[in-house]
Amino acid sequence: MAKYKITVKNYESAIYECREEQDLLGQAILARVPFSVACRSGGCGICKIKVIDGRYQRGICSKKTLPDEERENNYSLACKTYPKSDMVISVENIRR
Amino acid sequence: MVMRIGRVELRVMDMDRSIDFYTNVLGLEIVGRSKNQAYFKAWDEYDHHSLILTAADAPGLASFGLKVANNDELASLEKRVEQFGLPTKRVSKGERLGEGEYIRFELPTGHQCELYYDIERVGTKVGVLNPDPWPDNLSGIAPHRLDHIAITGEDVNHATRFFTDVLNFGQSEKIVAGENGELELASFLFAKNGGKPHDIAFVKGPNNMFNHVGFYVDSWEQVLRAADITTKNNVPSALTPQRHGITRGLTTYFFDPNGNCNEAFSHGYITYPDFPTITWTEDNFDTAMLYHYRKQPEAIVNGTV
Helix, strand or coil: CCEEEEEECCCCCEEEEEECCCCHHHHHHHCCCCECCCCCCCCCCCCEEEEEECCEEECCCCCCCCCHHHHHCCEEEHHHEEECCCEEEEECCECC | CEEEEEEEEEEECCHHHHHHHHHHHCCCEEEEECCCEEEEECCCCCECCCEEEEECCCCEEEEEEEEECCHHHHHHHHHHHHHHCCCEEEECCCCCCCECCEEEEECCCCCEEEEECCECECCCCCCCCCCCCCCCCCCCCCCCEEEEEEEEECCHHHHHHHHHHHCCEEEEEEEEECCCCCEEEEEEEEECCCCCCCCEEEEECCCCEEEEEEEECCCHHHHHHHHHHHHHCCCCEEEEEEECCHHHEEEEEEECCCCCEEEEEEECCCCCCCCCCEEEEHHHHHHHHCCCCCCCCHHHHHCCC
């Protein structure tokens, strides 16, 4: 399985690895990148990211927390985002 | 008189995974399916269903239903709700599986509330004649029943007034702020002839949002077992086993495959209509909610949908 490099642009340029069958949030938690976390099921929207660069596949996400307009502008929910290449992302809700 | 919260309708984005979760992890019995809905009951419940899953593009609470003692009560409560200023609608039998006619209205907090008496009774597997204490072949957590919901609204005081003055609920506990403690931050409301410490909890927050649905298990051991089952099944946890200050209930929280928060809830005292309301002050908010943890769990706060 391919393993990709994920760069988090707005948090001390953290870099972590994620396989294509793994979601970006789960691996970020293991790498101690301080995402805000709640449902991990594509519902609450707290783990929203903006994808600056890279390809990915997205699982089912709430249209309320991730409306179509945001999808078109490359926003996603990290818990339902699976990388298809190296990615550069920014996190909307950094945990303080 | 309202007897209890009898049913909850949740929105789900992934019906197949949700049916698997509610059947095999939570351990309810699936009792019916239609094109866009699935119906479930807990093993210790007699009515056709207590949980409805409805296909949607976002999670959350679609509606909840309060079961009243008979159809005369239904008619009289319908009038009282109208007099309070909330428009009601009669929904005819057959709109959903197993259900008779019911009354539907929108709460001041934006949630859809139903009152009903008629629902098919399907009984339990142990029956009512010389029953065994529990049936064979239960799977997952297998709670006894739907217990309560927690929802958020901007004006908790107003929601409390509606439930106590119009639906004749009792208030078991409240968390208050303000100089004279007049501003309710949370309110725990119970159907007076039920005896549970809460059927519905309101927490101050945005209107029409859903915090969690609680299902009853009957021991601390069963709460721990519920948490074991969620980890075994890789279910996202919202909170490991704890005790609530309010209700003194024992609890663990976790998420369904759509982000709807579930609680396995146990104990809690029995309350009666003549009991006084217990008051917690704002500075004790966290202790009131979680007696040991004493802070707001990030996942539960952020997981409101």
